[in-house]
Amino acid sequence: MIRTEEMLLNVGPQHPSTHGVFRLLIKIDGETIVEAIPICGYLHRGTEKLAEDLNYTQIIPYTDRMDYVSAMTTNYVLVHAVETMMGIEIPERAEYLRVIVMELQRIASHLVWFGTYLLDLGALSPFLYAFKEREKILQLFTELCGARLTYNYMRVGGVKWDIPDEGWLKRVKQFIDGFKKEWEGYHQFVTGNEIVQARLKGIGKYDAETAIKYSLSGVNLRCTGVKWDLRKNEPYSIYDRFDFEVPTATEGDCYSRYLLRMAEMEESRKIVEQALQQFPSGGEIMAKVPKIIKPPVGETYVRIESPRGEIGTYIYSKGRPNPYRLHFRRPSMINLQILPELLKGENIANMVTILGGIDIILGEVDC
Amino acid sequence: MADEKDLELEKAKAAAAAKAKAAAAAKAKAAALAKANGNAEQTAPQEESTAAQPQAVENAAPAEASSAAATGADDLADAKAKAIAAAKAKAAAAAAAKAKAMANAGGDESPAVDGDDAKAKAIAAAKAKAAAAAAAKAKAMANAGGDESPAADGDDAKAKAIAAAKAKAAAVAAAKAKAAGDAAAVESGAAPEAEKPSKNRPKLELIVKKITDRFGADVIEDSYINFLAKELPTVVIKKESWFEVARFLREEPELAFEYLSDLHGIDHETHMEVFYVLQSYRTGLVLSVRVKTERDGGELPSLTPIWSGANWQEREVYDLLGVRFTGHPDLRRMFLPDDWVGHPLRKDYVQYDEEV
Numbered sequence: 001m002i003r004t005e006e007m008l009l010n011v012g013p014q015h016p017s018t019h020g021v022f023r024l025l026i027k028i029d030g031e032t033i034v035e036a037i038p039i040c041g042y043l044h045r046g047t048e049k050l051a052e053d054l055n056y057t058q059i060i061p062y063t064d065r066m067d068y069v070s071a072m073t074t075n076y077v078l079v080h081a082v083e084t085m086m087g088i089e090i091p092e093r094a095e096y097l098r099v100i101v102m103e104l105q106r107i108a109s110h111l112v113w114f115g116t117y118l119l120d121l122g123a124l125s126p127f128l129y130a131f132k133e134r135e136k137i138l139q140l141f142t143e144l145c146g147a148r149l150t151y152n153y154m155r156v157g158g159v160k161w162d163i164p165d166e167g168w169l170k171r172v173k174q175f176i177d178g179f180k181k182e183w184e185g186y187h188q189f190v191t192g193n194e195i196v197q198a199r200l201k202g203i204g205k206y207d208a209e210t211a212i213k214y215s216l217s218g219v220n221l222r223c224t225g226v227k228w229d230l231r232k233n234e235p236y237s238i239y240d241r242f243d244f245e246v247p248t249a250t251e252g253d254c255y256s257r258y259l260l261r262m263a264e265m266e267e268s269r270k271i272v273e274q275a276l277q278q279f280p281s282g283g284e285i286m287a288k289v290p291k292i293i294k295p296p297v298g299e300t301y302v303r304i305e306s307p308r309g310e311i312g313t314y315i316y317s318k319g320r321p322n323p324y325r326l327h328f329r330r331p332s333m334i335n336l337q338i339l340p341e342l343l344k345g346e347n348i349a350n351m352v353t354i355l356g357g358i359d360i361i362l363g364e365v366d367c
Numbered sequence: 368m369a370d371e372k373d374l375e376l377e378k379a380k381a382a383a384a385a386k387a388k389a390a391a392a393a394k395a396k397a398a399a400l401a402k403a404n405g406n407a408e409q410t411a412p413q414e415e416s417t418a419a420q421p422q423a424v425e426n427a428a429p430a431e432a433s434s435a436a437a438t439g440a441d442d443l444a445d446a447k448a449k450a451i452a453a454a455k456a457k458a459a460a461a462a463a464a465k466a467k468a469m470a471n472a473g474g475d476e477s478p479a480v481d482g483d484d485a486k487a488k489a490i491a492a493a494k495a496k497a498a499a500a501a502a503a504k505a506k507a508m509a510n511a512g513g514d515e516s517p518a519a520d521g522d523d524a525k526a527k528a529i530a531a532a533k534a535k536a537a538a539v540a541a542a543k544a545k546a547a548g549d550a551a552a553v554e555s556g557a558a559p560e561a562e563k564p565s566k567n568r569p570k571l572e573l574i575v576k577k578i579t580d581r582f583g584a585d586v587i588e589d590s591y592i593n594f595l596a597k598e599l600p601t602v603v604i605k606k607e608s609w610f611e612v613a614r615f616l617r618e619e620p621e622l623a624f625e626y627l628s629d630l631h632g633i634d635h636e637t638h639m640e641v642f643y644v645l646q647s648y649r650t651g652l653v654l655s656v657r658v659k660t661e662r663d664g665g666e667l668p669s670l671t672p673i674w675s676g677a678n679w680q681e682r683e684v685y686d687l688l689g690v691r692f693t694g695h696p697d698l699r700r701m702f703l704p705d706d707w708v709g710h711p712l713r714k715d716y717v718q719y720d721e722e723v
Contacts, residue, residue, distance in 0.1 A: 040701060040702055041700075041701065041702035041703060041704070044702035044703065046711055048687070048712060049687075049711050049712055084595065084596065084597060085595045212625050212626050212648065213625075213674060213675045213676065214675045214676045215626060215627050215628065215674065215675075215676025215677075216676075226648060228648060234597075295595075296595065298593070298595040299593065299595065299596065299642075300593070300595045300596040300597075301593075301596045301599060301629065301642075301644060301655060302596065302597065303628070303629075310628065312628070312629055312644070314629065314631060314642065316633055324633075325633045325634070325712075327629075327631040327633075327642075329628065329629040329631075329644075333679060333683075334676060334679070334680065336679075337675070337676060337678055337679050338675075341675075366702055
């Protein structure tokens with residue numbers, strides 16, 4: 001007679017497959033997870049509190065460190081909020097630069113996810129391919145603004161740096177052309193792989209109703225058939241000028257989330273391609289903004305589509321150079337809430353699959 | 368384009384401010400004497416303008432300066448020199464302020480309607496003074512013509528009544544005259560009388576109507592379009608009925624707010640507030656809801672039974688602001704350790720250990 005008893009297992013915070021310093025306390029019965037208790041806060045820096053003593057330009061570097069895999073979009077969500085409050089019109093050239101870097105960033109972010117996710121599943125080599133391509137994007141960003149990860153690139157009213165030379169746009173074009181072949185290669189090597197399919201299909205499944213109830217956003221929501229992408233549904237910046245699809249799936253499992261992120265890379269590539277074609281040959285990269293940025297009295301809430309979902313900024317301004325209250329709606333944190341629900345009754349081997357499928361960045365969860 | 372205008376305006380203001388200041392200094396003695404037997408109201412404006420003086424020059428927006436009085440000093444490089452000048456002008460400040468108010472009222476509308484707390488205070492004080500003086504009607508009328516401030520938060524019923532009509536006319540004129548950026552500022556003021564058209568107004572009206580039909584008008588404290596947030600419809604709901612209203616918003620088929628997008632708290636120093644953003648995929652509506660509660664020991668109903676996504680966000684509000692959510696399944700600190708003292712996002716938070 002086999003006797004089983006519940007056991008507590010601590011996963012993380014120092015565990016590679018938690019993608020940061022996320023800690024999970026799981027109760028297991030044999031190999032089955034009975035209960036999972038997420039414990040957050042190991043990376044909590046109090047960004048929102050710190051921001052209350054800083055002026056708006058000084059807050060931008062803090063947003064780099066929030067979602068550090070997609071710093072361009074977090075840069076944008078802050079400056080976009082301030083610009084919305086002040087009614088600043090952004091020069092065309094700056095808008096195009098923003099879109100190009102944000103979409104390249106989306107590709108880079110999904111590449112990190114793709115590489116590390118397969119690493120979680122035990123496949124080493126896709127990681128190398130993915131990071132090789134990502135490094136090319138980071139190289140382009142370094143040429144543009146001098147940093148690999150913490151760009152501090154955007155400013156209220158535009159961007160900090162213009163393209164370093166005319167060749168930069170050509171190099172972006174070169175990259176996205178080459179990337180298409182690489183991307184097709186990923187599908188050949190990975191998507192059809194039997195092990196990958198066996199490990200992903202039907203795992204971490206939920207339906208649209210559950211996804212909405214848990215406030216999921218981004219791919220985690222779209223994998224249940226809800227076609228919602230803020231770039232399409234509430235166009236910000238100049239996204240209404242580009243022709244791209246919002247990929248959705250209906251299965252709601254890890255495999256569909258994998259497919260969607262792959263498809264999104266291709267859509268982002270298309271946007272970059274179009275943006276390069278439309279890129280204005282001259283013009284300003286900064287709107288005329290006051291030296292000391294003081295949004296009018298009142299509050300604002302804006303949201304955009306980051307690679308992880310709906311990221312939002314709330315600002316309550318008293319007309320001073322620093323915000324009275326600044327809040328970020330972080331998709332990583334809110335998407336992660338569903339994890340205990342998904343892990344209940346799962347096999348312990350699927351734990352990392354499900355966690356990785358949500359695609360969290362701990363800098364953003366804890367903020 | 369608005370910015371260029373602003374720059375010019377600011378330059379002009381700077382000149383005006385400098386002039387006004389010089390005049391104030393010159394007038395200092397005489398004015399001080401004249402003011403010595405003035406009314407009690409002076410104390411507040413005196414302090415305001417004193418603090419404001421240095422900023423006024425630096426910032427080239429005299430009236431706006433008083434709003435930033437508290438932070439003004441931080442902004443300056445040459446605060447000291449100006450502070451001395453300000454101190455000198457202190458005695459005359461009240462008189463100068465009056466003169467300035469008259470001089471500026473015509474050209475500088477935006478601060479008057481802006482509705483900022485500090486600003487409002489300054490305005491209120493100035494206005495009270497004006498009202499006191501304006502027992503003499505002719506003067507009052509002359510003042511009110513250019514100055515819409517009484518409409519914003521009239522403490523004096525008479526002055527309000529007189530000024531309201533004028534303010535409205537002035538607001539229209541101002542809105543026309545001013546660039547788009549400033550127009551937004553005008554609207555952001557709490558004064559709802561001049562309603563700007565918005566594509567979201569019918570949506571807000573629908574939501575308000577639905578709530579009033581079901582719960583009566585009492586549950587809604589306020590409703591408006593937030594022009595600073597891409598015309599986001601906003602309602603302020605009383606906390607006693609909030610849970611039922613939230614459930615209604617979720618279940619009413621014509622509203623169907625099935626998605627809780629955001630939830631966070633704000634410490635307003637007088638009270639706590641929790642800000643919700645709701646969204647519906649079916650009806651396409653987006654709504655922000657603000658619910659107020661007490662600052663100390665404030666409680667709100669937990670929305671976790673309605674939207675599971677509220678769970679961690681409420682825990683975060685509890686962790687960082689100390690607002691308790693009744694009925695929450697697991698109200699623990701979200702990020703900070705369980706033995707942490709205090710709630711850091713509160714404005715009165717004192718660090719347990721300054722060194723950390």
